[in-house]
Amino acid sequence: MSTPSFAVEFTRVRKTYGSRAAVKDISFSIRPGEFFSLLGPSGCGKSTTLRMIAGFEQPDEGGGEVRLNGKLVNHLRPYERDLGMVFQSYALFPHLTVARNIAFGLEQRGVPRAQIGDRVKKAMDLVQLDGTTFGDRLPPALSGGQRQRVALARALVVEPPILLLDEPLGALDLKLRKQMQQELKELNKRLGITFVYVTHDQEEALTMSDRIAVMADARIAQVGSPAEIYERPRTPFVARFIGESNFLEGDIVADAGGRLTVRHPAGTFTVPTPPGGVVGTRIHVALRPERLLLPDGDAAVEGDNSLPATISHVIYRGEMLHVRVAVAGGGELVVATRNEGQLRRPMAYKPGDAVRVWWHAEDVQVLEADPT
Amino acid sequence: MRVRRSIFRVINRRESWAGWSQVAPTLLFLVVFFIVPLAMMFGSSWMARGTYGGIEWRFTAEHYVRFADPLYLSILARTLAWSLGATLFCLLVGYPVAWTLANAGRWKNVLVFLVIVPLWTSYLVRTFAMIFLMRDSGLINTLLLKTGLIQEPLELLYTPGAVMAGLVYGFLPFMVLPIYTSLEKLDPTLLEAAEVLGARPAARFWKVIWPLSLPGVAAGSLLTFIPALGSYLTSDLLGGAKQMMIGNLVQNQFTTARNWPFGAAASFVVMSGVLVAVTLYLRMRDKAPGGGL
Missing domain, CATH: 2.40.50.100 (RNA polymerase II/Efflux pump adaptor protein, barrel-sandwich hybrid domain)
Structure with a gap:
């Protein structure tokens, strides 16, 4: 098989809960290294789409293909997919110190203990967290911004080819959010990791993304660069949702x-x-x-x-x-x-x-x- | 701990009269119904035995010394072993039950209700029901005989196994409910986070679920261990009074043996066991993130 040209590939993927369709036959592909945003109002299917990439949800039987780096993953469990993910609530383990939280993925992968300390420190440097100050603290003792950084370090430390971010900045105040937007964008370029970013904030998507998929009603309304989405909206929904029209x-x-x-x-x-x-x-x-x-x-x-x-x-x-x-x-x-x-x-x-x-x-x- | 500190904060203020008047009813209740009786018990445990029951006002340590007797040491050891065993069994049975309850979705409340229902009936009645289950002509033996699995009725009743079964059955809800509470609080995204990070089901349990449910496990173990330690009905009725637990000893001393001081001393021995267990629990809870109950 040749090297895959797409990090993430959805082909006519469908997901229904009972009689309600969460995602209706969507297709899109994300290039390696791309900062790709799934943008839409709540209930549009963007979170379900992200959860299908992560492996928490599976497409319906016969409901299309999900490929990661060219490999069909429809039925792979999340722990078999080698991904990083940052959750909206951060989902830090409250009983583990910051350092142990970050080390978690390395321990699960059987990385030798001797290397773990080093890599944890590097990951903390990457997200600008001081290891000697924060390494031994428990998550409940951290501020929102610090937790965010720990969550990011924990996801990045395993060097995943794809990082999934589920509205990670939603709980931060405006100033910190702007700063983190910039840092995330820089990390994406510097590390060459594919970022898949879910947000309902159109400004955030426009600022950070290489490309945006606007979702509405369980479908993708339009995929394109921020300029294409903003200046050439294809449907009334996109025109209304992104900026004013x-x-x-x-x-x-x-x-x-x-x-x-x-x-x-x-x-x-x-x-x-x-x-x-x-x-x-x-x-x-x-x-x-x-x-x-x-x-x-x-x-x-x-x-x-x-x-x-x-x-x-x-x-x-x-x-x-x-x-x-x-x-x-x-x-x-x-x-x-x-x-x-x-x-x-x-x-x-x-x-x-x-x-x-x-x-x-x-x-x-x-x-x-x-x-x- | 936290509660006590805040009470002191109230009564240390300058307007301490207001503070005292707020806690006075509670204090009065505790003094009259808890501290005074306890002090009386403690005092009498250091007194000599009256000839016809009651106490004689003469200081002696003989009742505590008496516990060095192998007879009483073995009762003590048996009580500890059975109580710990019952706690462990309750944990083994109760944890999966609590997990099922916590993940039962809309059936959750119904199932929790079902766990509590047996507590509506007196423990004594339930213990008698166990007798009807386990005796030679009881339900279990009848069924096994009918199906031809056994030819002679099994000797179930009046064995240590019967006592253990009675203790586990009696105190299981007290183990299930605290564990259920802590599992129910568990944020499911933590498990998702662990799963993305590469944790398989066993790792998710031992690295995330188990440590975060420890406060519930500790509280449940305490709530099972303490009543098991002081129980006497179970060993009396299901064990056939063949092998005493310390609860039986206390009961005997106060009733048939008419040795109140020795009964009081035995009570304090039980209580010291409880005290150790509670201290362990508090220590664990203070260390645990998020606290216990």
């Missing part, structure tokens, strides 16, 4: 010069021709708030599309201002503009003003329907 719909009335003309109650606009866009059918598009433009005073704006609207309110967000506008004929759009300093250069609009909202046709994302 505006949605417009209308009827296609013309198809000319690589552009579709769409009629909306408030006017017409154009979008790049998507595959399958047929005159006479309905079309759904998404627009990111920061891609929408408001003319700044009298200055002309760029953009080749616009719709008339009325300002409904301006929300101060610090670095950004979110302007909500009501579009004639129903619907609301959010326009995000940079805050130029409201004390010195206040916003030119107030609620009730009539404006035109502009954008570039290329920034419009044509959506497929959500799978039902």
Whole structure:
């Protein structure tokens, strides 16, 4: 057999509990060394997917294949898979010292006692835990961040080819979370270990991942790089779940010069021709708030599309201002503009003003329907 | 330990009157119904025996010295051996039961209820029921004879085995429940963590489940060992009063033998055994993470 090209490979994997499908025929592959995130709201199947990689859950009988490094593992127990895993609750053994916790996997693998101390120390260095200070402490005496590091060291010390992380930063405060995000990302690059990361936090996934699989309703809605997921969401669900989105719909009335003309109650606009866009059918598009433009005073704006609207309110967000506008004929759009300093250069609009909202046709994302 | 310390914190405060008034009812109860009787017992164990029962006000250590007699030493040894044996048996039988209960899902409460139900009946009645099971014409022998496995009824009753069976049967719930409690608290993700780290089932048990259930095991052993140590009904009824436990000795001294001081001394010998067991337990609990009961 040639060297496997994928660290993790799911082929039409299905998992049902009674009559409820936790995962419906999902397929994806993770390249070695990749930082791969499973992102989705709770109940979307991301944890079940991770648990199938770990071996705690098995796919249904005849429900597809799970491969790790090319090897079919559907029926292998977790202890036969040689993985590392960090749990949301850390799951540190409360009766063992930090050093014994980290040594656990090495002891199970029959690593000679003489080497264990050394490797434990190295693992603690890796996660920036001082061995002489923390080695003899019991987990209940540690802070959340310290426990997190112990859990990470315990998983990494056995040098697994694949590390599974189940919302590992969920219990940390914001500042520590940001710091750990960066450290995890660095560890992934430095060690060359494949990271499979489960999270419901879209910002975390965007920041850390090489690629993201967005899951919804037991299926994978879209797999792609953070930029692809954010800038080219394929379905309304992805557009809504990752960042904020505006949605417009209308009827296609013309198809000319690589552009579709769409009629909306408030006017017409154009979008790049998507595959399958047929005159006479309905079309759904998404627009990111920061891609929408408001003319700044009298200055002309760029953009080749616009719709008339009325300002409904301006929300101060610090670095950004979110302007909500009501579009004639129903619907609301959010326009995000940079805050130029409201004390010195206040916003030119107030609620009730009539404006035109502009954008570039290329920034419009044509959506497929959500799978039902 | 923790409780005692906090009581002192209450009564050491400047507004100590308020503190004392809070603990006074408890203190009064303990003094009247526990400390005073215990002191009386202890005092009389150092007194001479009255001719017709009761005590004579003369100091003597003879009742304790009497325990050096091989007769009493053997009673003491037998009591210890049987109590420890019963505790060990209860542990061997009770641990798997507790594990099953803790993992019974929605049947958990029903099963726990079933473990407790026998305690609704008096221990005396249950011991008589054991007699009906084990005697020559009892259920066990009848069944074995009918199926032709044996030709003569087995001698079950009035043997050390019968006493052991009675003790195990009687005190099993006290072993099961504390172990169940500690196993029920066990976080199942710890087992998953161990499994990913390469631990097979046996390693998961000995490295994670067993150490984390030790507080329950200790509490259960204590709750089994102490009543077993002081039991006298079982050896009387199931053992046919052929071989005494120290509980029988105490009972005899206070009733038929009318030697109260010696009975009191025997009680304190039992109590010192209990004290050792409790001390061991407390030491273990203080060392264990997360504490015991």
